[in-house]
Amino acid sequence: MYRKEIRVLDCTIRDGGLINKWQFSHDMVRRCFLALHLAGIDYMELGYRASASMFSPKEYGPWRFTTDEDVRRIVEDTQTAMKLGVMVDIGRVEPDDLAPVAESPLKFIRVATYIKDIDKAIWLANHCREKGYETFINIMAISTVGVFELDEALKQVEAETQVTAVNIVDSNGALFSESVHHLVHMFHTHLKTKAIGMHAHNNQQLGFANTIEAIRKGANYLDATIAGIGRGAGNCPMELLVGFLRNPKYSLEPILQVIEDVFVKLREEIEWGYLIPYMITGILNEHPRTAIEVRNDPVNCDKYAAFYRRLTTPEVCPPKSVPGGA
């Protein structure tokens, strides 16, 4: 599947850090950086940029903040064509948390937003662009967004920003190939001067498949993570995506090497990937938080049938906020 416009964006550390509050060792992040550099990956998103005033550095590891200094320590003196960047959440970053691009080792910023906050996301993306960064907007929980709202948001992003691409983010892992086709078509209809990106989750073992389907319909910015690491069921695995693209600019072997060196052991320490509770929230088109909770509960982590009954039989579980509610 060779197409010269295709760009691969790794978000191993950023999305993987959602599992363990970004408590990755320097050595681990450096090895990932080198593997991705050697593999010829186009973009690496190293973490979130967030204000230290909003999150405790005692609780969260460095890639919750991803300071320019942290990034320089990872790069050392490696010369790489791979662009480095961070994700920002609306309301969790201050305008002054970003230096002008010329003073930073970062090249791009991705703004993650729910559809309701699209105006704020546009403001933040434009602010980052003014500082010289390449920008992206990621529209999260896309499987829950109404067509009218999405139409309006895409028109606005097209008219009001200079983002490189707008990304379809299947936070719930609920999309099937036909919904991916439909979404990419909608994005194309409105985004005449922007590219389209895909960030898939693996709740239904469709993270890679839905990424392929997005490519087939014209998406050119593709998110993936090494060994598919990521919150809950994880993401589209980088090794599968690189294997599929068969583009001579990418190499599979450095990815396989870092999986062998780092991720086999890491998977024994923290959990991600296809597991039945994540599948259940995926098929129900829900955020994985209830599945994450049940996986963290040693008594109930494998009580799949009860978990399914709980989510599909609401009357069994009255809302706590309604006193005496049935």
Next chain:
Amino acid sequence: MYRKEIRVLDCTIRDGGLINKWQFSHDMVRRCFLALHLAGIDYMELGYRASASMFSPKEYGPWRFTTDEDVRRIVEDTQTAMKLGVMVDIGRVEPDDLAPVAESPLKFIRVATYIKDIDKAIWLANHCREKGYETFINIMAISTVGVFELDEALKQVEAETQVTAVNIVDSNGALFSESVHHLVHMFHTHLKTKAIGMHAHNNQQLGFANTIEAIRKGANYLDATIAGIGRGAGNCPMELLVGFLRNPKYSLEPILQVIEDVFVKLREEIEWGYLIPYMITGILNEHPRTAIEVRNDPVNCDKYAAFYRRLTTPEVCPPKSVPGGA
């Protein structure tokens, strides 16, 4: 995805047994049978039928042979609409190994064949049909079959058999959605009086995705296994397929219950599912046997980069049959 012609065929015991020589306990097989019965699954393939003269019952468990008596012990007095059957391999079963259907608890026989043996498969399917069984032909390793050979084979099966469906079997786990679309189209072109089936493998996390793509193009006979159990990377997971079909005749909960009761523990005892060596044979469109070997080698099971180099750099490994060969 409701379509009244769709039929789901479980091959948990038959394909799962390839991992452990069919050494499943009676209790495990009975629980699977009951779960599938309660879930409303249409067909259950309990194992292979094979001649006891060709395989040692000391080495192989009962579902390598799947005698009518074994099947009766599983069913007990459960009244079920689910059809029970077995798979037969050419050359590994004698004509007399099958009783007439009226004397057997089995209702269907699937003949597995490589394309080169299609004449023998047709003979065997017709032999089974004469004994009264519903029949199927599974064309294995479909990703390695030339178009001309496949055209010829399908024409013959259409003209010379009364099989219910012909199944696309992606033994190597190498197909992508576009190849699935192309194959289903080819099958439709030649099989005017037969249905089309899909048996996918999960080497590239596409087992479920490719099954969906086959459905979209008109395949109506769908193979799946509970928790995706099966040789190597395993199969399309039953829980995902039932979740996708949203057909009121199927129930997800009994499948989730048996995964919880049986498969969580089983997965700690025997290995299946997406693992990097299987991914590598998948992207190289090779049979998984080298990957199975490496996973059974405790020293090299996680040496992914070396395994990849070995398969992609043949000169490193001269064929043993060439003395002094380089």
